[in-house]
Amino acid sequence: MNTSNWTFIDLFAGIGGMRIPFKDLGGTCVFSSEWDEPAQQTYYHNFGEIPAGDITKIDEATIPEHDILLAGFPCQPFSIIGNKQGFEDTRGTLFFDIERILRAKQPQAFLLENVKQLVSHDKGRTFRVICEHLQEMGYTIYHKVLNALDFGVPQKRERTFIVGFRDPIAFTFPIGNGTYKPLSEILEPDSEIDSSLFASERIRKSRFEKCKIEPFYPSVWHENKGGNISVLPFSCALRAGASYNYLLVNGIRRLSGRELLRLQGFPEDFKIVVSITQLRKQTGNSVAIPVIRAIAEKMQEALIQRNRAELPAKQLTLL
Numbered sequence: 001m002n003t004s005n006w007t008f009i010d011l012f013a014g015i016g017g018m019r020i021p022f023k024d025l026g027g028t029c030v031f032s033s034e035w036d037e038p039a040q041q042t043y044y045h046n047f048g049e050i051p052a053g054d055i056t057k058i059d060e061a062t063i064p065e066h067d068i069l070l071a072g073f074p075c076q077p078f079s080i081i082g083n084k085q086g087f088e089d090t091r092g093t094l095f096f097d098i099e100r101i102l103r104a105k106q107p108q109a110f111l112l113e114n115v116k117q118l119v120s121h122d123k124g125r126t127f128r129v130i131c132e133h134l135q136e137m138g139y140t141i142y143h144k145v146l147n148a149l150d151f152g153v154p155q156k157r158e159r160t161f162i163v164g165f166r167d168p169i170a171f172t173f174p175i176g177n178g179t180y181k182p183l184s185e186i187l188e189p190d191s192e193i194d195s196s197l198f199a200s201e202r203i204r205k206s207r208f209e210k211c212k213i214e215p216f217y218p219s220v221w222h223e224n225k226g227g228n229i230s231v232l233p234f235s236c237a238l239r240a241g242a243s244y245n246y247l248l249v250n251g252i253r254r255l256s257g258r259e260l261l262r263l264q265g266f267p268e269d270f271k272i273v274v275s276i277t278q279l280r281k282q283t284g285n286s287v288a289i290p291v292i293r294a295i296a297e298k299m300q301e302a303l304i305q306r307n308r309a310e311l312p313a314k315q316l317t318l319l
Helices: 019-024 037-047 094-105 121-136 201-210 257-263 276-285 289-305
Strands: 007-011 028-032 068-071 109-115 140-147 158-165 220-223 229-232 247-249
Touching (some): 007 019, 019 028, 121 158, 201 247
Parallel strands (some): 007 068
Antiparallel strands (some): 220 229
């Protein structure tokens, strides 16, 4: 791998959250894939290309050679595989598409991202089969759950990251500094917010009645499934399928499109070309860019130094 001129592919690309840091470090994206059409439009207006569609229908032989594979893949239920054999193989899941591309192209490294619960899903069997398949292909793998709050953005977003190298080289995940931007640097003035984003009087009254503490400002109010209200100096994780009033700024309004992007660490010049409804979905499905950037820097460092991993067969404690 030429570390001064390396290539990567962007699978399950969404709106390009994983692409940005790797591009900033000097990488060239040679292929992208995303099936959601509104996300494709956002991707096109920001990167100048429309991603290929459904990865399950793309022949791996047609994908260009590349050095690093990136994929923030959805976590599908593994327990319905085959004839209910649980975790005997990965056929029928979206992880299989990553696996078949890795087998065909054998990139130097990969970065996979998924929800925190992937590690414990179905008593660890989901994660175990993923790791076993990656190791069986010859990759030295590392995994860790990282929180975006530790990397500068005011969003509590814990995600599982899996890094793999074709050669047995040493790697350590980044450690955030534990600080994040104050909401005052993220939020726009209420006077500049579209009136449609303000909650109804009924919703606002309900939030204040349920609030058990003295509110402080600025804050993000989060209502959990039990109806309890948390008033926080940061946002809970953005979620694509969350209710419209899942998070309320100061208990009165929803987040604007630019605020949603800022909470994920997108640059200020990132173009918004879809409705707020679509952008809420897209940012909820995206990644926290500062976390990806920190991992990318560590991956690049590992690939340059190429220190041999200690006990490569034991790089991961399988659950």
